[in-house]
Amino acid sequence: MKKIFIIVMGLLFTGFAFIVFFNGIQKQEDLKILSELEDKGDVNGKREFLFSLTNVGENSAELGFLTWLEYNVAIDNLDNKDIPSGEIILEHIDLNENDEGRLLELEPNQKIEYRLLISNIPKGNYEITISSAADAADFGGINKQEFTVN
Numbered sequence: 001m002k003k004i005f006i007i008v009m010g011l012l013f014t015g016f017a018f019i020v021f022f023n024g025i026q027k028q029e030d031l032k033i034l035s036e037l038e039d040k041g042d043v044n045g046k047r048e049f050l051f052s053l054t055n056v057g058e059n060s061a062e063l064g065f066l067t068w069l070e071y072n073v074a075i076d077n078l079d080n081k082d083i084p085s086g087e088i089i090l091e092h093i094d095l096n097e098n099d100e101g102r103l104l105e106l107e108p109n110q111k112i113e114y115r116l117l118i119s120n121i122p123k124g125n126y127e128i129t130i131s132s133a134a135d136a137a138d139f140g141g142i143n144k145q146e147f148t149v150n
Helices: 002-026
Strands: 033-043 046-055 061-065 071-077 089-092 102-106 111-119 124-132 143-149
Touching (some): 033 124, 071 111, 102 111
Antiparallel strands (some): 033 046, 046 111, 089 111
């Protein structure tokens, strides 16, 4: 009876150690990416926004982008006016529109910044919505900011 007890306890201990060991190896730190949106105001007749992603975690983080556009952006008119399609011009300054997607590794405390210039926008009140386009991006959330064009 004592031998069975020792064998059962040994199996339980081995199973517990196995689970702890492999969970420790397989579990990666959740991505801790901070996203921020800053309105830089009018720059040479264009409205400039700065969108950034910062790795605030303790480990490096890999971000995979499927296309050259590494963020999603939308502009809504808060005055309930229709804006003709193609009227607003968006310039993605820090992106190469000819590139395919890429894999980006951010070390702890490393930041990547994207400048976006908006021109040919009619006078009115707007809201810009921007978020990361990294595949499986469930970090940072959606950044929104209201702005006025006079």
